[in-house]
Amino acid sequence: MSSYKLGVEVVSAHDLMPKDAQGSSSPFVELQFSGQRFRTTTKERNLNPVWNERFHFNIPNLGSLPQLALEASVYSMSKASQPRSFLGKVSISGTTFVPYADAVVTQHPLEKRGMFSRVKGELRLKVFLTVDPSPNSSDPVPKGDTPSQASQAAAKEVDQKKQSSAPAKEQQNPKVVMFSSSSPSQQPLDYALKETRPLLGRGADKPATTYDLVEQMQYLFVRVVKARDLPSGDAKGSVEVRVGDYKGTTKQFEKQQNPAWNEVFAFSKERMEAPVLEVVVVVNGKDDPVGVVRFDLTDVPTRVPPNGPLAPEWYRLDDKKGEKTKGELMLAVWFGTQADESFPEAGLPDATAPVDASHIRSKVYHAPRLWYVRVNVIEAQDIVMADKSRFPDVYVKAQVGNQESRTSTVATRAHNPIWNEDLMFVAAEPFDDDLILSVRDSVAPNKDEVIGSAIVPLGSVERRLDDGIIHGRWFNLEKPHQKKNKDKDKISCRIHLRLCLEGGYHVLDESASCSSDLRPTAKQLWKPPVGLLELGILNAMGIHPMKTREGKGTSDTYCVAKYGHIWVRTRTVLNSLFPRYNEQYMWEVFDPDTVLTIGVFDNCHLGEKGSNGNNKDAMVGKIRIRLSTLETGRVYTHSYPLLVLQPSGLKKMGELQLAIRFSTTSLVSMMCMYAQPLLPSMHYVRPLTGMQREFLRRQAIQVVAARLSRTEPPLRKEVVEYMCDVDSHKWSMRRSKANYHRLLSVVAAAADGIKWFGDVCAWKNPITTSVVHLLFLLLVCFPDLILTAMFMYLFLVGICNYRYRPRHPPHMNTQLSYAEAAIPDEIEEEFDTYPSGGKPEAVRMRYDRLRGVAANVQTVLGELASQGERVQALLSWRDPRATVMFVVFCLVAALVLYTTSLQVLATSAGLYLMRHPKFRGRVPPAPVNFFVRLPTRADCMI
Template sequence: MAKLVVEVLDASNLMPKDGHGSASPFVEVEFDEERRKTSTKHKDLNPFWDEKLVFNIKNPRDLDKKSIDVSVYNDNKEGHKNFLGKVRISGRFVPESEQESMGQRYPLEKRGPFSHVKGDIALKIYSVHGGAASSGRFEAVEEVLNHVEGNMEDHYSHHHHHQKHKERERERERESAPPPLKEINTGKFDDEFFYKGSHDKIKKKKSKEKEVRTFYSVGTGGGGPPPPPPEKPVFEKRADFAKGGGAPAATVMQMQFPGQKPEYGVVETRPPLAARMGYWGRDKTASTYDLVEQMNFLYISVVKAKDLPVMDISGSLDPYVEVKVGNYKGVTKHLEKNQYPVWNAVFAFSKERLQSNLIEVTVKDKDFGKDDFVGKVVFDVAEVPLRVPPDSPLAPQWYKLANKKGEKHPDHGEIMLAVWMGTQADEAFPEAWHSDAHSLSQQSLASTRSKVYFSPRLYYLRVHIMAAQDLVPSDRGRMPDPYVKVQHGHQIRATRPSAMKHINPEWNEELMFVASEPFDEYIFISVEDKVGPGKDENIGMILIPVREVQQRIETSKLPEPRWYALQKPSKAEEDGEKKKEVKFASRILLRICIDAAYHVLDESTHFSSDLQPSSKHLRKPSIGMLEVGILSARNLLPMKGKDNRLTDAYCVAKYGNKWVRTRTLLDTLHPRWNEQYTWEVHDPCTVITIGVFDNCHINGKDDARDQRIGKVRIRLSTLETDRIYTHSYPLLVLAPSGLRKHGELHLALRFTCTAWVNMMAQYSRPLLPKMHYVQPISVRHIDWLRHQAMQIVSARLIRAEPPLRREVVEYMLDVDYHMFSLRRSKANFFRIMSLLSGISYVIRWFDGICYWKNPLTTILVHVLFLILICYPELILPTIFLYLFVIGLWNYRLRSRVPPHMDARLSQAENTHPDELDEEFDTFPTSRPSDLVRMRYDRLKSIAGRVQTVIGDLATQGERALSILGWRDPRATAIFIIFSLIWAVFLYVTPFQVVAVLIGLYILRHPRFRSKLPSVPVNFFKRLPARSDSLL
């Protein structure tokens, strides 16, 4: 007898039903009036069964007409069960053998309109037709399953724990391996299914095994090797998040001890990229899209329809289109009262998750109750053509709509469609509706698409306020005390009051602002009179459009100043009033220009991504191209754990004025984007920033803020040209509770040089444009202007659709980088100490030579010293040859991994919790006064030590200056007499003899040394300083 085998593998992200954020699920399968169920997994929203349920097929010919109902329930231990979701699979899609069968993930469907269902289930279904051998084998399996039905749960739980125990032992062996930087060779993996577990290779099946256990699954991120079997998620108030989808939980590190160092390094990987696979692995897109793994999609473009029949009694039709492939269903917008609708919608279904061989495109009429059926078109997936860029887009065709029985009639109308197989390189990919976002509404769908943004082009606006004439104060009996206030957009600055109170004041001050194209704002200039404390009076104003201001490109030529007539405040506010020529009026002398030769800094100089001037006429041609493939992320933390969801992750990359945003992959801890982007490079000494965020706006929450998951910064000058870098970078985030690792980001980078001579010449040019050195801007003004530039960029990008949120822009631009941080101060101190450690090592080495700790080395130094004294022309060649040899020796020791966020260098591992709380405090502070007082006292103690060191340095400098200052007449007299003696001695003695004597004296044997300080040191310490003059 034929058998139907249903392998229930696992389920993920089920709806909690027990009131404690969890559920105890089991699966019940019904086929041909037979019903069987799996064991119950207690308190597990991501259960793992791997159980086979066997059914009898009475008549194999009727299998196509039957269906398999798979229902998931929650066992509440009270004799009742709660519905968690169901799946109905038609018998016509059941493979006829186990070899043809493949594991599939099915999204759970609702039982009714009021059901609350989410998650999916992995099943493997096939039928077996054969003789007595196969029949007897499955009957034996069925008998065993029925016999141990009561003990099934313990049996599988024991096996599951045994597997976990083996995996822990393998993990310990991996952790004990000495090299911290490991290389993962994934090879070319299967596009459809992957081994479920932490093994690196699929185990070969043994023919003698009585029980075959094969674990298949498709990752929720759209493919890629999935993690180990998911464990029970635990959402607590602790900082260590639970595992979701197999992601290992990350622990917040508050105090890092030497024995507890997490893996924060960069891991090199070997993904199957077209750029690495050579000629045979390439396709048509390999030359432009070869840094990502190819992902195949089924595209369905619904263009329009015509001649649709009238369905309502009123003679109207509200049509929409439903595209269904298996259990995935996409819907267009409905158009009211339109028999010739135009949709222009594209649907993309991942080929890895196709659950059916048929594509159903159905036109329906929107109604208050049940929507009416208008017509449908059915396609076979096997007959869909393949289209890959640079091929031209596939031309849509008209198809006649058929009724429910498949009969076509002219009265049903026609629909224009295009169906093809493509990749993520397709032009329709960014704007398409994706099957992994099937649960989103049309409004939320826009916030999940990939987009490219451009920052506005920024300029410095210079306003030179020189003087004013004939000011008329409100009180004619006193002289005005005027100052000028200038406003451009939200930027407001003011001059100092005039040096003399007069009706013809002079200021001669320059104020700088940030302006952006298209220059649609105004400059508002007002002259204010300080009448009293806190009371100012406007005595004249003028409004100047920015587009009328002259642009300045030359570094030496300034525009001529102009006199502008001031208007009374009441007259200036009137719109459309014509200017009347008057013989006498208040006026102000201004020089206004737009400085286009500067580069407007909108990010920190240490990791700036663009150093070109604002004017495109002054910009140099590009020297190369940067290609970035954003492959995937793994082991992300569940950012929405409180909502019983995982993470909706997307990436943002910023280089120059170009921002890119990947699409949002919903409810997964292992997203696979595989999107590639390109930037022109003008300077290799720049930095690209890539951040990962959790999308919190997919449910229409406009007031929510996208959560930061982490970011990576890579300096282009550290990359070798034409080399492909594929590494997994840790996503580190510093929070008030400590350092967190939120996951890992997998990137592929390639820096291609197109102008080698120009790139090498860049190292001899100044970092910033010429204007920054000819007419520099003070550091105080640069910081204020940088903040204003950040605000302009953030305000412009938030107006895009979908918007790039303010919190995302600020995190990418490091808005709070200049704020005080005791942790960052420690990091900078240790950086200086590390820098000085080399000098300290040289001093210790030379001290060892002077004290003859290694006589052989000291003798060699004596010989080298005498050779250089005899042949002084060899000194400089020897130094540069020594530097060349050191550099050549260090080449083989060079780092092959791009630099990344270093937790140890940042002093993030050993930071005290109170220091982190102080770093994340607001400005001004919002902490209690007692805590602020304690921190103030701590800062005073640190500042006291710094003050002592600075005082000691000042003392040594003042002693050096007092040698010839006659502050101590005896010391100065001794020094000048000694200088005269040395002058005569050096004049009559050859220089080589003097050098030999001084060298031999310094290198003398310890027997000829004294433990007391030398005479010059004693003389210098006795010189006077001004420290005794301080109060």
């Protein structure tokens, strides 16, 4: 049990519902947490009682805290005939508990218990975590401790317990680490999901907008359209937009009197201190500006969508003395929010780190549509060899972009080799790459000779939407490396192929278990959307410093969200460890069993001194949310921990606050989706092998990364690979342990049921065993009630579990993934390259450990195979005596079942299994002994 306690201070209540004849109530509060209950004193006839009473609850373990909740129910004492009346309740999730130093008194409105309850009023509580449960302690947790420090202390306590309970043998010899059934360390409170209550943009007096899931942020927008009649000159010039220390600069113009820009700048209103906006035309090499236009910010109008955009106007330039000079600027200046359509294209000037606006602005990307290219290599004819004395060892090599694949080598005496093999590739629209085929001869172990080649444009390949027939085509081969004279380059060799672009498959570019889109490639096969997903990216808190600027740690972070074919990128917030994004995006949902992925990255391409173009954007953290776990129509506002497994271990990089809403367009269509196949029909009609799927998935990620890296601003390769889990297929001892314990947790329910039935048969609880006997006899006498009782039991269990349903969307679980329990060598192995780049001693130790794990798996597989072989041996006459006995038993059993009532047999068998321990023997029964004596094929193994 954790040393932390949950402290609850019941302060007061206000405006309670009267319950007695005098129009008053005698209230008290009953607290319930994790099976523990406390109650306050009763305040006689008081609708605004004050208690100021403190209670402390034991916490079973910090890892289970997010699944628990504190319930505070207010009752009123009445007469003896009616002991108490319900006045309302408050439920507080365990994810909101904080240390004492951060706790404040919070006012909670009382909620109803049922549909017909009538409640009103508020209850004031102070809820906190403490390590000192003394009621007189005024400061249980030092004020210097933060929630993160308190959680780290709790994690340290759990780690110490784990280390003290670790087997001595494993500590002495850590080279070979086997799977064990012990649970990993408990997840610290700092890694848990936290519910938040942000002030979202839509208020009671505001209409519904597309930006109602984020906090409204005010910006000063300045659109610089063009200029006319500027002074002529040879120097370069530009327009600078200045508000105090913040400055935005347009593109330069040269030797132009009427330049045009049409650029927009957005200045955050909360960071502006100057009362005047200046738009200055400057020329490089001159100290004095060409002219300036000034605006008093109090006179700038405010624009609220869906109002139309503000029309730009011509403004005469002033000199430094304030007098009119030659030249005019066309400008539009207004106050707006991030919902303005000009916001995505606007530059966001920063006073401390001025950068190119194209590197920091937000963007919506459309990933390319991916197709599978199926190349069925059938045969070749008239292969001509330079060396007539040998028979060719021929194979076909195919290439699409950077993807290469080949057929097997055919050694034939004839000059017409036959393969009939399928080669698969991934291609993206528009098809920039061609299919390049070459027929090659293996003249030596490391030497190939190209016999001929052919180039097929992918745009000319037939597209197949179903399992239709694709007719073969003959392609003439050309001599290699000669393309000047096509008539002379053609040879008599040709190749027979079936080519098609598969549109009936869903091309996976992410992990199959975390896919965000399950539609086929061909749009003709798409079905109408069944829902709408809205995401509000609010802010981040406590981001770990990713770089140093001016001697201080800082970060320039942006968020990327991926769902379906649409990727979105927020603007980069410069120089902030607590960035505020407040950007909202929307996707159509075609299947609820899909996953939304959000990643946070540090921008390392801002053109600072000391940086180069080879920098990679650093990964801050990632979040996945499965849509099927969300209730429709509900707005989820939570703070998600950003957890990253690094070579040094698990690390929390900060928190990201999101607002999510999943709404359905048709509830009937949504329910019908659950009865339809998860993947398009071609995955079942013409399935791909596991190796094909993994190979094509990696190729799809590379294709998408290459396309998105060519956008402006680019979505770089490291970002795409991180969002698509490119390394999910790699071996990891940590993942293997996690999956092993996931399997144990799945079969735990069946194991508990078997254990419970064993306790029933052992008569550990005579009352329970008697009830089971009675229920068993009832079902035997009325067998028609068996299925009815079974489904009724499942119905009641489902109804009872409704109150324990998850209140929050799923998130990264360090306990489930064994991220904290992994030892340093396992983490180092997980980050090792392929092929391994570790020291020989470490690689040898890992290999020995892997052999130990594989030996355990091998033993388990052998035992399962032996049990199956024993079943086969019953009738295979491998043991003639055992087969004779079993055949005679089957004959006798058939006669008994024919002449005896099934109810009598079921009653006898059931009562025999549940007989009292006094009538049980200490050795296995005869059927078990007979089964284990049956022969297996283990003795035939070498």
